[in-house]
Amino acid sequence: xxxxxxxxxxxxxxxxxxxxxxxxxxxxxxxxxxxxxxxxxxxxxxxxxxxxxxxxxxxxxxxxxxxxxxxxxxxxxxxxxxxxxxxxxxxxxxxxxxxxxxxxxxxxxxxxxxxxxxxxxxxxxxxxxxxxxxxxxxxxxxxxxxxxxxxxxxxxxxxxxxxxxxxxxxxxxxxxxxxxxxxxxxxxxxxxxxxxxxxxxxxxxxxxxxxxxxxxxxxxxxxxxxxxxxxxxxxxxxxxxxxxxxxxxxxxxxxxxxxxxxxxxxxxxxxxxxxxxxxxxxxxxxxxxxxxx
Numbered sequence: 411x412x413x414x415x416x417x418x419x420x421x422x423x424x425x426x427x428x429x430x431x432x433x434x435x436x437x438x439x440x441x442x443x444x445x446x447x448x449x450x451x452x453x454x455x456x457x458x459x460x461x462x463x464x465x466x467x468x469x470x471x472x473x474x475x476x477x478x479x480x481x482x483x484x485x486x487x488x489x490x491x492x493x494x495x496x497x498x499x500x501x502x503x504x505x506x507x508x509x510x511x512x513x514x515x516x517x518x519x520x521x522x523x524x525x526x527x528x529x530x531x532x533x534x535x536x537x538x539x540x541x542x543x544x545x546x547x548x549x550x551x552x553x554x555x556x557x558x559x560x561x562x563x564x565x566x567x568x569x570x571x572x573x574x575x576x577x578x579x580x581x582x583x584x585x586x587x588x589x590x591x592x593x594x595x596x597x598x599x600x601x602x603x604x605x606x607x608x609x610x611x612x613x614x615x616x617x618x619x620x621x622x623x624x625x626x627x628x629x630x631x632x633x634x635x636x637x638x639x640x641x642x643x644x645x646x647x648x649x650x651x652x653x654x655x656x657x658x659x660x661x662x663x664x665x666x667x668x669x670x671x672x673x674x675x676x677x678x679x680x681x682x683x684x685x686x687x688x689x690x691x692x693x694x695x696x697x698x699x700x701x702x703x
Contacts, residue, residue, distance in 0.1 A: 517561025555696035578605030
């Protein structure tokens with residue numbers, strides 16, 4: 411089946427009305443993209459940010475009357491529009507993202523490999539990953555920084571806590587790098603499902619990885635290594651919880667923060683942790699520290 415794509419340039423203020431009008435006119439999907447390379451690095455709590463200038467793309471069936479739909483759209487939004495139509499061949503759009511996900515080396519030993527691609531180094535430590543609906547492919551700087559840090563650690567026999575596990579990539583990497591057990595925590599049930607699926611994909615025995623919603627985490631759990639790749643605000647809010655979950659003399663790895671947020675994020679941990687120099691990649695930071703005895 412062929413599809414027609416309607417492309418409209420918009421400002422942030424007009425985008426909602428244009429999106430609603432497209433859906434009313436029969437669009438089967440609507441996508442908003444940045445039109446000016448404007449980064450939105452970390453939204454505030456409760457915010458749904460949007461670029462100042464965006465491109466709105468709507469997918470319509472091939473038999474859509476483009477002239478009529480254009481006229482109706484102009485009437486519904488009551489403003490001049492810069493728009494164009496293009497023909498698209500049918501694709502499995504749910505699988506399109508896979509072409510942007512390729513094997514990636516993280517440190518000296520570890521490779522992150524899409525589950526549909528053979529590992530480039532069969533002798534390496536290869537983590538086979540299908541993120542599904544959960545965050546974490548290893549390509550984002552925050553995840554990449556954590557993976558590189560993990561690759562440098564001696565995790566032999568450890569219990570590792572992956573708080574905010576997403577796809578499970580950090581916890582599974584820890585297991586492949588020598589950890590004995592991982593406690594994976596996330597407030598999204600889909601993330602816990604993705605973590606279990608990816609653990610099974612990597613031949614991780616079920617008893618070596620346990621998944622919990624935060625409110626279900628047993629009170630007596632502690633880990634020799636704590637991983638928390640989330641965002642600055644929850645890292646600050648969760649400081650007492652993450653501190654309590656980290657064993658005495660244990661290590662903590664914090665990421666998901668920007669370089670200018672290092673001082674604010676590390677401050678609530680300073681009473682119990684001694685920090686190493688931060689690692690930085692394209693404005694994002696990763697902090698590592700050891701808990702004092």
